[in-house]
Amino acid sequence: MTDLPVEQLTRALAAVDPLVAGVEDGQWSAPTPCAEWTVRDLVAHLVVTNRMMTAFLTGQAPPDRSADPLGGDPLGAYRESGTALRAAFALPGVLERTHEGALGAATGAVRLRWRLADLLTHAWDLSRATGRPAEMPQDLVEQALAFVGDALSDEARPGRFAPAQPVADDAPALDRLAAFAGRSVRP
Template sequence: MSPDPLADLERASRAVVDLITAVRPDQWAAPTPCTEWSVRDLVDHLVGSNLMFLAIFGERPMPERGTDILGDDPLAAYTASASALEAAFARPGILEETYQGPLGEATGVDRLQFRVTDLLAHGWDLSRALGVPDRLPEDLAEAALAFSRTQLPDGSSRPGRFAAAQPVPAGATAVERLVAFLGRPVSPPWTAPQGVRNGR
């Protein structure tokens, strides 16, 4: 993480905004590397995660599972939640405080690092699903990979949705090395199942 973690969060979120902006109407139902999620499901997760962090910080109630939080404008839902989260992280002292969340206690700065890591990983998922370049910041991915190595074991026994780390080819980008460590196949890269790319 750089000396300006708030700027890191803003850069990661802006890269995700660019990807959501690129979603065509026929792509919202398209599959993603998160095998249980469509593109819309994935954006719903990103918005829901922003709202969950806001709830952890006492900004609003915890979002209810199963509710439609995207409405008719997923991009607007994401940008509103991201802006609110950036404002919350900017509150004096929030990075130094410790907060209780679904996965246990963590400081504000650790929660910010988790958020940046999640945005980069799911930004890559979106780029693969949409078939567009990810343009995710490589320096942030390097820092996120270093952080992830302190949080997750290298072996196959991992908590939650994290699969075992995957191999990476020589010359892999920092983003590819990050998502491979988090369990995404990058060599060969994930592609949508034949006949359902772009939601068809």
């Protein structure tokens, strides 16, 4: 597929949407494969990361991290943050410009690749925590897996990445991405 990068983000956000929409009332406090995170914490992470990246790309002040990012409408917060993020990445020159941040310097295109990998990996987490299938665009998952495989090694894994876990070579791409990100993937 030859989508433009912002179209890839649109597809990924749309693919995660049914997972967020499908969270049942009793599942918000359920544990996830992300240590110490509930389903609500994980969805809040998606929203906060979208909002932080939007602020970063547009030169705005970051959102207040002490406020509840989901409020009474987690799905609405997810959708709003995704819409704002797509708009930020679509701004002229954002993908080509190098952005200096706490994690170093990178182009908007590289930051978008990281966002896609994070979003897709957490879709796997959300799927596992809620028992709902994660039907992610395979081409995007394969691209994310290739990207993180090139960007990270067993020796160079920042604190938020656990060591890669074993997974069958013929496992679905999303399982391989999750395992590479440190998740224990069991059939």
